[in-house]
Amino acid sequence: MSYESALRCRECGREYPLDPIFSCEFCFGPLEVDYDYEAIGAVISRESIAAGPPTLWRYAELLPCDPAFRVDIGTGYTPLLRARRLGEALGLERLWLKNDTVNPSWSFKDRVVSVAISRARQFGFEAMACASTGNLANSVAAHAASAGMEAFVFIPDDLEQGKVVGSAIYAPTLVMVEGSYDDVNRLCTELSGTHRWAFVNINVRPYYAEGSRTLAYEVAEQLGWRAPDHAVVPMASGSLFTKIWKGFQEFARLGLIEEPQTRMSGAQAAGCSPITTAYREGSLNFVPQKPDTIARSLAIGNPADGYYALKTMEETGGGAEMASDPEIVEGVKLLAETEGIFTESAGGVTVACLKRMVESGHIRPDEETVVFITGAGLKTVEAVAEETAEPLRIPADASAFDEALAARLAVVAGVTSEGS
């Protein structure tokens, strides 16, 4: 059984039946799933959640789908790690990392896709589709394979090899589209109108987006049933950002945590920063941009939820930052070298923006901060491949090793003394 009650327009509040539709006929506002919170409150408790499976389906009552149709390949309930060394490097006393790189297809997109494909099955769709720069494509292909559904996956033709193979291995119909980012956008919008597929982020978007709330549920549960002081979240469409805030609010509404005082702050790449730019200008209206950044998974120039992300920042006293491509690479390396987590370039954006927020005083050293790391680094090795130290190359000989090590240490010492 599910507790979703209707779709509701976020702008004008008009109600719609629970169909595969995504926008209001009157004002074009986005539709969002509404729930019967009273009924959920009667059945859900900290104990019932803790007794659930170690996946996002432990929050099944809060997901917009009948769990009988669920496609669960082990997504969610990922680790929340105390980041002492990164915190020390940045000057934060209580820093936590939500490590969503360990999902089945190595990104947080598994959360939204798990929900979208389950709802699509409930609707009776036989095929899934998406347009993606990688992570969403990987996840749709993986989940469709597990559900025995057909999958049509559209990707730009210049994508990193790791992301192409990461979809192809699940044997979807993989389509590499020639042309600019805007051409891919246009083609896929058109196809979504002419094919009866569940396009995960178009006709089943209201359901799909709800999967992101589970990140907030997990953080609250893992912190011992409370929300943090500050959350730093990467922003592409802005949907993840707004849904994490919604998740904290819902948990409070259900009496599972105290009213959240969390400040919500967002991270973007400088090469695609429509939301951060609007924030800096003090505007709630962003101007679309043409993406040009190594952080391909955040490259959304015309973000569907940009306005709502800006409203959330205003409401919570949060903010937004942006990081240049070199800063993004430094962010990836800093996280790897301090916490042993290899993130893709989007995670580099988040860490680099966190650093900027601490340096500017936007985040105070004593604020308990959770940073969301949403994708794994092996997907985008190209971004950092040339930035790592050269390995020592030696013959299989112990003295050659000692010599090479001494030479390396001398170089490191030289660099250090030059720098001091």
Next chain:
Amino acid sequence: MATKRVRLTFEPDLIKEPVIYRLGREFALVTNIRMADVDESVGWVVLELEGKPAEIERGLGWARELGVRVDDATLGDVVEG
């Protein structure tokens, strides 16, 4: 007949151009402004266009050539990370 909802974004040098008037006059299209914000630095308009699909595309192609950015109005980008 079809309808299409688009968001047009104008750079400063195009703000004074009567683009929407010309879309309705030079193409067989009915234009319906649903939301808009224009100031001296940038302008955007959310527009519903009604007409034959090919005519809608012809009109939007003309606007793009003029330098207007044309995006889908309700979805935002559909290519995701």
